[in-house]
Amino acid sequence: QSALTQPRSVSGSPGQSVTISCTGTSSDVGGYNYVSWYQQHPGKAPKLMIYDVSKRPSGVPDRFSGSKSGNTASLTISGLQAEDEADYYCCSYAGSYTPLYVFGTGTKVTVL
Amino acid sequence: QLQLQESGPGLVKPSETLSLTCTVSGGSISSSSYYWGWIRQPPGKGLEWIGSIYYSGSTYYNPSLKSRVTISVDTSKNQFSLKLSSVTAADTAVYYCARMLEHFDPWGQGTLVTVSS
Numbered sequence: 173q174s175a176l177t178q179p180r181s182v183s184g185s186p187g188q189s190v191t192i193s194c195t196g197t198s199s200d201v202g203g204y205n206y207v208s209w210y211q212q213h214p215g216k217a218p219k220l221m222i223y224d225v226s227k228r229p230s231g232v233p234d235r236f237s238g239s240k241s242g243n244t245a246s247l248t249i250s251g252l253q254a255e256d257e258a259d260y261y262c263c264s265y266a267g268s269y270t271p272l273y274v275f276g277t278g279t280k281v282t283v284l
Numbered sequence: 285q286l287q288l289q290e291s292g293p294g295l296v297k298p299s300e301t302l303s304l305t306c307t308v309s310g311g312s313i314s315s316s317s318y319y320w321g322w323i324r325q326p327p328g329k330g331l332e333w334i335g336s337i338y339y340s341g342s343t344y345y346n347p348s349l350k351s352r353v354t355i356s357v358d359t360s361k362n363q364f365s366l367k368l369s370s371v372t373a374a375d376t377a378v379y380y381c382a383r384m385l386e387h388f389d390p391w392g393q394g395t396l397v398t399v400s401s
Binding site for chain 1: 347380
């Protein structure tokens with residue numbers, strides 16, 4: 173199972189919106205509505221930001237939103253803030269006969 | 285508030301077995317619906333799911349690591365454990381444990397394991 177493909181980096185100015193793509197196949201992203209997104213600051217553990225494609229855990233700002241079209245999922249950060257600068261990883265369920273999870277390659281978000 | 289904490293040796297010799305334990309506090313590992321998982325991250329690289337376990341002992345593993353991985357659970361201690369055999373330098377990583385459904389939340393703080401002689 174190959175890692176999901178994400179852009180290496182995206183950037184934006186404070187207040188702008190950025191979108192991170194996560195491309196897989198019909199065996200993972202396209203086959204299930206179990207895409208999740210994680211934010212990771214340097215030296216810290218990942219934090220769940222979005223699950224089940226578009227659901228937000230309590231405490232996550234509504235500036236963060238998720239969507240999916242075909243084999244590509246997306247995370248959009250609206251009203252970019254300095255504290256949003258971090259690495260972001262997508263993850264998808266990829267099981268068919270047995271449960272399996274695959275992460276994305278990771279995207280560095282830079283706030284200019 | 286559920287918390288997870290990894291523990292174990294920070295240095296393992298090549299060809300030996302890496303052993304880590306995740307202690308769950310603030311909730312029961314025997315809660316229905318949830319699985320418990322291990323994820324790792326080599327320095328400067330991305331995340332890799334290793335495998336997961338249910339409190340009953342049912343396990344499933346990443347096929348790329350399956351031949352070397354064993355995950356077990358001790359409900360009496362509210363812990364689950366990871367063993368990775370025949371390690372090489374490529375297994376050097378921060379190892380995280382996490383509660384999981386079809387996503388991972390929350391995560392432990394992670395523990396760095398270095399494979400070196």
